[in-house]
Amino acid sequence: MVQRTSQSLVDLTSLVRKLSQGVVTLQELDATDRRILAALDEDPRVPIMVLAQKLHLARGTVQSRLERMTASGALRPNSSRVLPSALGRGVAAAVSAELDQSHLNEAIAALREIPEVLECHAPAGDTDLIIRVVAKSPDDLYRVSEEIRLCPGIVRTSTSMFLREVIPYRTTGLLKE
Known part of the structure; x- marks a missing residue:
């Protein structure tokens, strides 16, 4: 159990370092992150609460993952892309x-x-x-x-x-x- 916990800590430390450097890749996004991003790709203006309900996730989970992905550069900050x-x-x-x-x-x-x-x-x-x-x-x-x-x-x-x-x-x- 201690070895598993220490490996998880090493993995988490590595991810935090990469996040702080803005170097997170798609391979480091888990299935939940991908579901959130796919839903946003379909409807970029969906409110977080509606997104959470659609994906059967807690609002706080969706909010924190969006903040993490934005901070890491995996998701660009909200903007209105003008043609x-x-x-x-x-x-x-x-x-x-x-x-x-x-x-x-x-x-x-x-x-x-x-x-x-x-x-x-x-x-x-x-x-x-x-x-x-x-x-x-x-x-x-x-x-x-x-x-x-x-x-x-x-x-x-x-x-x-x-x-x-x-x-x-x-x-x-x-x-x-």
Whole structure:
């Protein structure tokens, strides 16, 4: 019994350390966490009490798990995701950028200042950054692409305009693994 308790303590200590560092992965989320996340994926605005009733869990359990998952970064804080098209930005694109590596931080700082830049990733492969952007029109996309190209440290860009979204952002399938 003592060995089992001490192993549980080691596991808990490890999880707390990872939580404090914001490094919790899906493998560390248990079945109850996954059920909560799947239900939230179906209805992100469901009240906690209704969610608890639907999942046959105590309200306090749901509340504490949501707080833990938010603190760990597994669940993003509540936000209203506005569709860019509702803000007059119906054109979307991916801009691939090649960088002068000695100016990486300057380039990223400059990209943060461009409101049309929704997100930016550093992939493995031939390009240094992939930047998802939105614009009002193809002409406006040209302006946004030029603004990116003129950022310090960016040597070359290539823009691919999205014609339509064929698979929207989703995570539900991952929660069922």
